[in-house]
Amino acid sequence: MNEQQLFIRIGSNIREMREERGMTQQDLAARCNMEKSNISRIEAGRTNLTARSAWKISQALGVKLGALFEVDF
Amino acid sequence: MNEQQLFIRIGSNIREMREERGMTQQDLAARCNMEKSNISRIEAGRTNLTARSAWKISQALGVKLGALFEVDF
DNA sequence: GGGACAGTTATCATATATGACAACCACGCA
DNA sequence: TGCGTGGTTGTCATATATGATAACTGTCCC
Numbered sequence: 001m002n003e004q005q006l007f008i009r010i011g012s013n014i015r016e017m018r019e020e021r022g023m024t025q026q027d028l029a030a031r032c033n034m035e036k037s038n039i040s041r042i043e044a045g046r047t048n049l050t051a052r053s054a055w056k057i058s059q060a061l062g063v064k065l066g067a068l069f070e071v072d073f
Numbered sequence: 074m075n076e077q078q079l080f081i082r083i084g085s086n087i088r089e090m091r092e093e094r095g096m097t098q099q100d101l102a103a104r105c106n107m108e109k110s111n112i113s114r115i116e117a118g119r120t121n122l123t124a125r126s127a128w129k130i131s132q133a134l135g136v137k138l139g140a141l142f143e144v145d146f
Numbered sequence: 147g148g149g150a151c152a153g154t155t156a157t158c159a160t161a162t163a164t165g166a167c168a169a170c171c172a173c174g175c176a
Numbered sequence: 177t178g179c180g181t182g183g184t185t186g187t188c189a190t191a192t193a194t195g196a197t198a199a200c201t202g203t204c205c206c
Contacts, residue, residue: 055076
């Protein structure tokens, strides 16, 4: 797995959990105090997100931090 | 849990797994192609590490990416 | 004392994540 | 047609992660 695939996989995890909860990107951004453009970039795997951002997202989704990072080894 | 505690917890996870494997920070840095000073900052929780760095570290330690982020919710 | 090793800390330059904001696209609906 | 909503993309400024490097501390052993 290369780096780009990693980001895409993390972003897909986030998107999946967000949609399961019936939230829009705007909803999630508001709960995270983050920009919706940033959420979009993260979900699309276009950015190398930080632990801080991941943490805020995990809190907003009500999941464990590690859940965002479950990718095939 | 605040942000600083989060970083410290992640750093402690990394340190613990590194030491379990009998590696020095220098060893880990070399396997990650990262600076040893950076490893030191990350383990001490003084930096908001990125997914890329976490990924390289997890590969070098031979653990799943999510394992680095196992923190109390 | 002195050398080797592990880790920490400081500084500087560079790359980039994010915030802030705007424009845009696609879609559904009235 | 037009409007609202969800998402994407672009730009700019700022903050900061990291690389590169060096100096420093503490420890262990000769």
